Amino acid sequence: MKMNWKRATLGLVVLAFLAAFPWGPLFAWSPVHPGYRQLQFSRADVLYADSAALDPAYREIDRYVAVAESFHELRCTKRIKIIVCGNWNDCLRFAEPFLLGQRPLAVTSATGTVIFVTPGAVGWSDIGGLLRHELSHAVLNQNQSLANVVRMLRQPWVSEGVAGVVAAMGVTAPGRHLVSLPEAEFLSRATTEELWTSFAAAPQRDWRFSYTAWIYFWDRQIERSGRAELLRFERACFSDPQRCRTSFADVYGTDLQRAVSEFQSEVRSGRVVAPEHALF
8 A cells, every 4th residue: 555655656746747848847848839839940949829920020030049149259059949928827837937936028048048938028019129138148148157147147237238239239220229218218317316226236126227227338338348348348257247346347447336427427418329219
């Protein structure tokens, strides 16, 4: 009787594990995907619900991978699987461990091999920009240790800000950027609200405001010092996330807080040129 109980328990554990592949948190790694279709491209696979129409931007995924690789000057050596969740029930079953209690538009795994696009992206006017943003994370994650990828979660002013810059590349017109607040609202608030809070604190008090500040800031840094300096800083930061601020000073020759203060002064004096369009 005792042996039968053990066998029954083991059988249930095995069944639960197997069920986690097609219907649970191992969906992305399952050989079968009930209720979902799969499109295969050279660099990635896109899975989407049978009942849903696929945004044309997903068919540009190979080009978007190349955009992210070119910007970071890194290779994305592993295939990427993009799961376009059909509804929030599916999304929570497939991706809850990656969502960290939030409901973002999309999230990339620490391995850089899986991107979940949530139902929050339905109706988003630039899926291409969203994909380029996540592919920036994917390329960087594939070229870092898992430990450092996790540590970089404490440095969103770097990874999220730079991903915002990458999102504006590709089909977006040169000089334009995708930001998370309308330009007029951001510039108005930035004249009175301290930008340093967005760089010094994690988690963020206001993610939309912070994302916008980071994108403007990195656009400023690239314009002044070039992309090569940004990449030098990015590599130093990812190699030792706890020293990101020190690495910034080493590369740019100035303290991060001073650079942000100068950036804020430029905003307040009207010397910051706003992006020509904004989303969200």
